[in-house]
Amino acid sequence: MLAHRRTILLGAAALPLPALAQAWPHRPIRLIVPYAPGGGTDVFARALAEGLRPLLGQPVLVENRAGASGIVGSEMVARAEADGQVFLVDTGSHALNPYVMPSLPYNTQRDFTAVSLLSRFPILLAASGQAPFSDVAGLVAAARAAPGTIGFGTSDAAISYAGNLFTRLAGIRMEEVTYRGAAPMLNDLIAGHLPTSWNSTVAALPHLQSGRIRALGVTTTARTPLLPDVPTLAEAGVAGYDFAGWYGMLAPANLPPPIAARMAEATAQALREPAIRQRLLGIGVDLQPLGPDEFRTFLHQEDTRWAQAARDGLITRAQ
Template identity: 70%
Template sequence: MPAIPRRAALAALSAALAAPRVARAQAWPSRPVRLVVPYAPGGGTDIFVRAMSDGLAQALGQTVLVENRPGANGAIGSEAVARAEPDGYLLLVDTGSHVMNSYVMPNVPYQPLRDFSPVALLSRYPLLLTASGHAPFRDVQGLVAAAKAAPRTIGFGTSDAAISYAGNLFTRLVGVEMVEIPYRGAAPILNDLVAGHLPTAWNSTVAAAQHLAAGRIRALGVTTATRTPLLPDVPTLQEAGVTGYDFAGWYAMLGPAGLPAAVAGRLHAAVLRALEDPRTRERLTGIGADLGVLAPAELASFLREDDARWVRASRDGLITRAQ
């Protein structure tokens, strides 16, 4: 029998090794898919993912389970996904803190761009400067005046790196000294805000929507350059006198590095089908989600741009690495 050329032998070996992965990708999903939310239950990310999960399950034809793995500004849940088998059965839904953590946390145990596979940008959303119903100020001007009259006596709650950036950018632009109070998630922030234990906080529209509707807290301003249709009477921070303020949060779905392109593509298609369901779409838009979905390649570009933003913010002193 003639010898097989070395190049042909290597090609055959490569094909043989890839065949099981291809077969698994073609059979996917054959069991429940788990979505990791790296924050506490009841926060904006948790609310968003649970609102989407039923529609996604119908689109995939499999059960979709939501798992909360909070801690370390989202790093605990993110690391679990980064270390998982890239088979499409354990995925991450995270916020802008996913990329930002590399610039604000020491020794993050993964690299946000290298160790994950982009699947879909799910939503952008404005953040809100909110105040307790027990607080004496009813607008941004009142808050700024109170903070200038009594520096470092007014606290603001934050729950992740991106929301921390939103709060600290505000204090810098208006020239006041306030005290940042970090929480493990949006739900405990809102509990303290409603009870009057915390005077102000920064929240996503998703997390704050039900409390605003019930009149338990007040929205002083939105962080984007235009108002949100969900709260048309709430001014932007720029309109309230904070010149140059423009910042939005986002939710994205990611898998471990090495996730087969076929699986990522099917997940993206399933997200689009889920959002075609009127009940799912109504549920998500009702909590302030802006459902501008990006495909895997588009999300990869988006994440690189976001990374460049935090490089500039770190260089300019707008964010600092914790010790």
Template identity: 50%
Template sequence: MMLSRRTALMAGIGLAAPLAAPRVVRAQPWPGRAIRVTVPYSPGGGTDVFTRVLAEGLHGVLGQSLIIENRIGANGVVGSQAVSRAEPDGYNLAVVTNTHTMNRYAMPSVPFDAVADFTPITLLSRFPMVLAVSGTTGVRDLPGLIAYGKANPGRLSFGSSEAATSYAGNEFARQAGLKMEEIAYRGGAPLMNDVVAGNLPVGWTSILSAGPYFTNERVRILAVTTRDRSALLPDVPSVREAGLPDYEFAGWYGMLGPAGLSPQIAETMNAAIVKAMAIPQYETRFRELGADMKTLGPRDFAAHLRAENSRWNEAAKAGLIKPLQ
């Protein structure tokens, strides 16, 4: 049978059959699978414990597991570097401390920019450092420590374990007008062991690291570094309250993603964190860890990181952060 000219032309240009509908690719809602969270510090440490509690709460809010990976090395640099190089898809995040911004001023080189190479998500909590003295010193309070240091110039040393405690001790010595030799330790545990043994007169460490020594008669916690007292040590004054009114310093935990992370993902995770931390059972556990529960979202956390970076730059120029060996 002969085809009409019109039918033949339509068949020749592929119009005889219906056109296929265009394929629509829809973005998968985040999170669609487990999220890996890097902790650049040892298992069982303060950052690790805090992050694991947070992960429990976030599992119920997000409906996805958070896999905690401890990547240890170079004062937190190894783990942070891995996240800085990860895909910015929301499935590779990190929980860091204030050493994240301090490291570039305490180390010969750091293979990333602590501000530009990351996306701020949430400042999770601030926490105090503590000033601990050995019971062998006979010192019972901060004015007594300052008086002892002035009466014995050059005989009073202090221990530090990373950039944050180095700054805490050096800034205290500067404001108190004391000459104190700094002794660097590889961690808070060996530092506190030497304080207990009487081998180190003064040590600076985080309130979580000092926790096991709160009731040890061979150690006295003289002060906390934050502006106000800590709920964990309500009878211990702040440094400023005990005699140095211009002294204030706080450590912090914060969640970051790689640079280029979607603002929507950052905001979604921040909202989930705020919700998880408000769940009564987790709020109680966070407060037991010394958390102040005062979070900052992506925009305010970004401003905080920039301010921290400027502060440590000036501190390093003034010699208040001892270079790590």
């Protein structure tokens, strides 16, 4: 666990917790996105920041701190003052990283405060417009004809799991190509340098609408209303495939509960704001946020899930 940190600024230390929450925030708030600009997490965080500004009465700034599958930005938040000025907006990779990375400079269970589960969403298997296949069956046939020669792009641990689960269940061998974020991965997909990739619908939708990439399938058991003509991977012939991504907000450990609760309430209110809600629904997210207690339970469930997957050999630890 990280070294003990102060949890409340000295000037506010004498305030009772309810009064502290009412006084918060007293400075600009920073949302740390641990991935490159332009990806799904970044798009979501910037829309959320726009909705939070008038509710909190302070600037809400989005900072991209990309690197090491989200670890660089996450460590920054884990080591920050727990005063309600710095929050992490991350994906399901936050819960998965302990089981795929050789070591982490923080403990995902002890060094963060759960604030809000922001959204769940399907992951999309997409292909370059220049790829010689246009559906899952064509991709599987091509991969079986030339094992290990077709690449699939990933940008974080959860996306990597989605891609590797596909190859395992389809019984094929493909080459994983890792990126620091969804935006550079999509650039290579559009340019034809990468034949396939796994993305959030948030990141991929603009490029699907322009026809620059193709949607092959979604990872959830039900089709997304955003792309009703795109089959689920199970429908496309990959039996048993079921996986969803998520966005969540966390803070440093020991954030005072009233501040976590107020931030969660403001987040839920921002996501109900019609213009922001319509924008996010229009890019494929499921806006059913959970508060601190429910999100904490969800994170424990995720940790249990990945621990079992590791024991079952379904995920591989990086070297």
